[in-house]
Amino acid sequence: MTVNYNLWAKTGSISLPGAGPVPFWGFAPATEGPARLPGPLLEVPQGENVEISLTNDLASGISLVFPGQDFVPQPVKNPAGTFVSYNPETASGGTLTYSLTVSRPGIFLYESGTAPEKQIQMGLYGAMVVRPPGFDPGNPATWTAYGSGSGTDFDIEKIMVLSEVDTAMHQALASGDEPAGYKPDYFLINGRSFPDTLNPDDSGPQPYGAKVTAAPGQRVLLRIINAGFMNHNIRLQDIDARVVAGDSRPLITPVLDKSYLKHTLTIGSGQSYDILFTAPTPGKYVLYDRNLNCCVNGNNFPGGIMTLVEVP
Amino acid sequence: MTVNIELWATDGYMSTPDGNSIYIWGFTDTAGKKAQLPGPRIVVTQGDVVSITVHNLLPEATSLLFPGQSGVLADNGTGPHLAEPQFDGTGNLVSLTDFADYPGNPGANPTSIRYIFTAGNPGTYLYESGTNPHKQVPMGLYGAIIVRPADYDPAVPSRKTAYGENTGTEFDREYLIVVSEIDPVLHSAVEKGTDYNIREFKPRYWTMNGRCAPDTMFADGMGCLSNQPYGAMIMAEPGEKILIRYAGAGIENHPLHLHGNHTRVVAEDGRLLKNGTTDLSYKRFTILTGSGQTYDQIFSWSGLGYSQANPIPTTLPNLRNLGVGDAGWTLWSGSPYLGEKGDIPVGVTSFNEMGEYYFMLHSHEEMQITNWGEFPGGLMTMLAIFPAGSLGNVGTIE
Ligand SMILES: [Cu+2]
Numbered sequence: 001m002t003v004n005y006n007l008w009a010k011t012g013s014i015s016l017p018g019a020g021p022v023p024f025w026g027f028a029p030a031t032e033g034p035a036r037l038p039g040p041l042l043e044v045p046q047g048e049n050v051e052i053s054l055t056n057d058l059a060s061g062i063s064l065v066f067p068g069q070d071f072v073p074q075p076v077k078n079p080a081g082t083f084v085s086y087n088p089e090t091a092s093g094g095t096l097t098y099s100l101t102v103s104r105p106g107i108f109l110y111e112s113g114t115a116p117e118k119q120i121q122m123g124l125y126g127a128m129v130v131r132p133p134g135f136d137p138g139n140p141a142t143w144t145a146y147g148s149g150s151g152t153d154f155d156i157e158k159i160m161v162l163s164e165v166d167t168a169m170h171q172a173l174a175s176g177d178e179p180a181g182y183k184p185d186y187f188l189i190n191g192r193s194f195p196d197t198l199n200p201d202d203s204g205p206q207p208y209g210a211k212v213t214a215a216p217g218q219r220v221l222l223r224i225i226n227a228g229f230m231n232h233n234i235r236l237q238d239i240d241a242r243v244v245a246g247d248s249r250p251l252i253t254p255v256l257d258k259s260y261l262k263h264t265l266t267i268g269s270g271q272s273y274d275i276l277f278t279a280p281t282p283g284k285y286v287l288y289d290r291n292l293n294c295c296v297n298g299n300n301f302p303g304g305i306m307t308l309v310e311v312p
Numbered sequence: 313m314t315v316n317i318e319l320w321a322t323d324g325y326m327s328t329p330d331g332n333s334i335y336i337w338g339f340t341d342t343a344g345k346k347a348q349l350p351g352p353r354i355v356v357t358q359g360d361v362v363s364i365t366v367h368n369l370l371p372e373a374t375s376l377l378f379p380g381q382s383g384v385l386a387d388n389g390t391g392p393h394l395a396e397p398q399f400d401g402t403g404n405l406v407s408l409t410d411f412a413d414y415p416g417n418p419g420a421n422p423t424s425i426r427y428i429f430t431a432g433n434p435g436t437y438l439y440e441s442g443t444n445p446h447k448q449v450p451m452g453l454y455g456a457i458i459v460r461p462a463d464y465d466p467a468v469p470s471r472k473t474a475y476g477e478n479t480g481t482e483f484d485r486e487y488l489i490v491v492s493e494i495d496p497v498l499h500s501a502v503e504k505g506t507d508y509n510i511r512e513f514k515p516r517y518w519t520m521n522g523r524c525a526p527d528t529m530f531a532d533g534m535g536c537l538s539n540q541p542y543g544a545m546i547m548a549e550p551g552e553k554i555l556i557r558y559a560g561a562g563i564e565n566h567p568l569h570l571h572g573n574h575t576r577v578v579a580e581d582g583r584l585l586k587n588g589t590t591d592l593s594y595k596r597f598t599i600l601t602g603s604g605q606t607y608d609q610i611f612s613w614s615g616l617g618y619s620q621a622n623p624i625p626t627t628l629p630n631l632r633n634l635g636v637g638d639a640g641w642t643l644w645s646g647s648p649y650l651g652e653k654g655d656i657p658v659g660v661t662s663f664n665e666m667g668e669y670y671f672m673l674h675s676h677e678e679m680q681i682t683n684w685g686e687f688p689g690g691l692m693t694m695l696a697i698f699p700a701g702s703l704g705n706v707g708t709i710e
Contacts, residue, residue: 183511233565233604233605235604237377237408238382238383238395239382240382257587258587260583261583262580263380263604264581264603265605288408290603292446292449292563293510295446296446296510299509299511302405
């Protein structure tokens with residue numbers, strides 16, 4: 001079977017606490033809606049053929065790559081033999097379809113394979129979650145991250161896409177200038193900096209909230225994937241969390257349990273971890289980057305990569 | 313058993329080997345004393361109820377987080393309650409946990425706070441500020457906690473363990489190395505009350521137990537390092553099981569490695585790497601000590617048994633061809649054999665005591681082994697292998 005998606009790459013504007021509107025490039029799920037940061041969450045069953053039709057409303061060529069998937073990029077060179085992109089480009093104004101078969105469950109990035117040092121920073125990335133066999137969105141009893149026997153049954157799932165924004169770099173690239181260098185001043189979960197991370201989902205350019213609400217005893221699955229350029233040390237304060245998968249490789253099989261407990265986890269650029277915990281006694285628990293310089297907005301604490309797990 | 317600990321959050325100065333004196337914030341466990349770096353070691357036993365009172369003498373509110381503990385209670389005068397992130401009247405987060413106010417604040421909230429938790433798991437942990445942590449933690453408001461397993465008994469070898477009997481974590485000697493880094497511009501901005509730009513964070517010093525190399529190799533409690541009481545040199549005899557506890561208290565991650573030896577990581581963040589009978593421990597040459605994280609490792613040094621009677625099958629370089637660097641001193645004994653001393657080049661001072669071997673333990677990010685750009689320094693110490701029977705009880709943490 002084939003699952004079809006249409007994405008539009010567009011310019012847009014995000015709002016960050018204490019900063020004016022910040023230009024960005026992102027993916028929109030519709031021709032008329034705003035581009036999103038991160039791009040639309042793609043949710044597909046394992047084994048499907050995924051076809052993504054990408055329309056490019058940006059001024060320069062872009063492309064898509066799917067790290068961690070069974071997908072062989074076809075690097076493109078110009079006639080002089082110089083590297084152009086990791087995968088065929090959708091030219092400005094054009095449309096191109098990318099297809100892949102999602103052969104294993106997990107949480108993955110899709111991101112630009114053209115000038116990624118600029119285009120990914122500008123926002124051309126998003127997450128794809130691949131559901132294991134038997135997963136039925138309407139039946140919580142079937143909810144697992146990696147299928148039965150993987151020890152990943154959950155009641156509540158929260159996907160967290162980490163990244164950073166250098167607002168000066170965004171301004172420069174949006175006006176066609178060369179950036180001076182990379183020195184991020186905003187640090188994001190799902191395209192938002194704290195305290196915006198606490199706001200509910202909405203329909204704007206940063207639609208994905210990052211707060212977790214769970215009742216005591218509920219099994220919470222955090223799927224944290226790092227789309228940024230820096231490594232982030234994610235800490236879940238006062239909650240014992242178990243790492244059940246790294247880069248969508250499950251650590252538990254019916255014969256071997258390699259999962260482990262960790263309160264602070266270094267998530268390298270491009271990496272993902274699935275973390276499972278049982279919601280403890282009622283209270284507010286903070287999740288933040290122990291690289292404390294990423295818990296700021298500009299020069300002010302608190303901000304950045306920080307959110308709450310709230311157990312009412 | 314209940315363990316009562318009192319800490320004062322205050323200021324002080326640390327000194328660096330290049331002659332700098334840097335303003336710090338930190339903890340002391342003695343009223344009226346200056347802050348020390350890192351804060352006092354706290355050693356408790358699994359199952360203990362740990363009660364830590366913080367008296368705040370700083371010019372702003374402060375607090376403590378206990379990563380790896382759960383069910384931490386706070387009591388700032390109204391009785392114990394779950395320690396939680398604190399928000400002001402308009403909903404802005406002001407602290408990651410309940411805090412002690414600062415003296416003279418018109419709000420007149422208590423300037424002391426007590427935290428209570430049950431040390432549920434053995435292991436290595438940090439305690440650190442949860443208030444303006446991007447400033448207070450780098451300024452020095454951190455320290456380490458060692459939780460002994462419930463069955464710990466240093467007199468019984470099978471019970472002198474990091475994680476309990478039959479966990480494969482027996483040790484003969486143990487060492488704790490808390491790593492961090494110092495951006496002097498932050499410290500002087502805090503001292504002078506001037507602005508600091510977080511984006512310009514640029515460490516110039518890197519510390520093991522609050523000291524930069526070569527001070528890391530001095531013994532505990534040196535008078536010239538009055539606010540940096542903990543040495544970081546590892547000393548062992550051949551065949552002994554050595555437990556090294558790394559704790560990352562800084563902002564950065566630090567790749568630490570020990571020359572000539574792989575170590576086995578047996579626990580991370582105070583959790584034994586074992587599921588039932590499945591052993592998840594692993595050997596590493598370089599351990600990326602992530603900020604806010606801890607790594608417990610055990611290893612043994614066993615040489616190849618070379619001695620005058622069993623000589624090393626190689627030709628040693630002529631004494632005149634030996635370079636010992638600009639410093640004019642060496643840790644080399646002058647002999648290739650453990651427990652023997654020999655000739656060293658004329659004009660060179662050897663600090664070797666009894667023919668012991670030295671292996672570097674350092675950060676593999678080479679800027680981190682400098683003091684303001686000057687090598688050697690920073691995140692560097694030595695593992696010293698002494699002849700059997702010569703060490704007594706060094707490598708004991710109480
Ligand atoms: Cu080395």
